[in-house]
Amino acid sequence: MPVTRMPRVPPHKMSGPVSSEDPRWLGFLEAQPEATPFHHPAWSRALAQTYRFRPLVFLQTGASGAVVAGMPLLEVPGPMRRSRLMSLPFTDSCPPLATDVGGLRELTGNLLRWRREARAGQLIVHGALAPQPDVRVVTRAVRHVLPLAASGDEVLGRLKGSPLPRAIRKAQREGVEATVSQAHEDLELFYRLHLQTRRRLGVPVQPRRFLERIWTHLIDQGLGFLVLATYQSQPIAAALFLAWNGNVIYKFGASDRRHWELRPNNLVMWTAIDWACRRGYRQLDFGRSELDNEGLRDFKRRWGAMELPLRYSYVAARPPRSTSPVTKRALAALIQTSPPAVCRALGELLYGRVMSFA
Known part of the structure; x- marks a missing residue:
């Protein structure tokens, strides 16, 4: 008697592109230790509202309907009316997440198929997709990850022979005070230092509205914090961190070079590390x-951080070109010798429009 064969159910059913606010995405993220604040819908929301990009999430669901893989995307205007897909601009690292290698492979294949059908332009992922003939993976930079402990003192205890503990004690001895803040009014203090720092480095400052969106969608919601160092009641250094799901990300740092001898940046970083340790963050x-x-x-290795390659994936004829050294030097000279308004204006002009600045 012939056996009736049931139709084979694919191991992963594609849900495809959905809203970045789809509750299934956040539910999936909360179960993934590798998910960082950059994967959180609030980060996509801040980017989308600042630069008028369209946010979405590409989901992979299993036979039960549960999400098994996914990644956030922003649809960015491109040449010839063909939108680019990026995960994500202005984001150091945002790799796709999956419960297993098979899920990542399925996600990559379906993502490429959807891109072709949608006739989208370049696909740029700030992380490694699964190997595919159309995917080019390039090491563009490095990142440094520090495993945390029960307290900042325990982290410092690992650094035998390091000058960092002495630098922190010097800052404290000289009267530098570092505090953790989530107060919206401290945004103005941070922005002043940030503008000063970017101008000194010769790079455009991000639009102020970007920092305001970060504050509204992340800091105000408990997804980040500011560490502010003051000396004689004057702000001299600050750093902005994103924090969620056991992961803390150092996003922006700023300081007044006139007070570097007080070592405020070391105290700022140690304060953030101690704050994160005492609240159970992992790294x-x-x-x-x-x-x-x-x-x-x-500087980052001195804290005991592990150096890891930052691998980005490109689906395009060739990876987008970085800004040439000649252009960088000319831009830096212009910014450093011009009033602060030029640094701000160039940020408004370039960020969100020139992809080498993303």
Whole structure:
């Protein structure tokens, strides 16, 4: 007697692109230890509202209907009316998430198929997709991840022979005070230092409205914090961190160079580490460092952070070109020798429009 064969159920059913506010996405993220604040819908919301990009999430569901893989995307205007898909601009690392290797492979294949059917342009992912003939994975930079402990003192205890504990004690001895804040009124203090720092480095400052969106959608919602260092009641250094799901990300840092000898930046970082340790966070991501910035890489390694490659995935004829060194030098000279308004104006002009600044 012939056996009736049941139709084979695919191991993963594609749900496809959905709203970034789909509750299934946040529910999936909360069960993934690798999910960071950059995966959270609030980060996509801040980017989308600042630069008028369209946010979405590409979901992979299993046979039961539960999400098994996914990634946030922003639809960014591109040339010839073909939108780019990015995960995500202005974001150091945002790899796709999956419960297993098979789920990531299925997600990658279905994502590429959907892109072709939608006739979208470039697909840029700030993370590694599964190997596919159309996917080019390139190491663009490095990041540094610090495993946390029960307290900041325990983290410092690992750093035998490091100058960092001495620098922190010096800042405290000299009267520098560092406090953790989520108060909206401290945004103005941070922005002043941030503008000063970006101008000193010769790079455009992000639009103020971007920081305001970060504050509204993340800081005010308990998804981040500011550490502010003051000396004789004057702000001299600050850093903005995003924090969620056991992961803390160092996003922006700023300082007044006239007070560097007081070591405020070391105290700011240690204060953030201690705050995160005491609240049970697992790790701190120091963010992206360019491959040729050995000084910054060394500073982050001194904290005991592990250096990891930042691999980005491109589905395009070729990866987008970085800004040329000649252009960078000319831009830096213009910013450094011009009033602060030029630094602000260039940020408004370039961020969100020129993809090498994303």
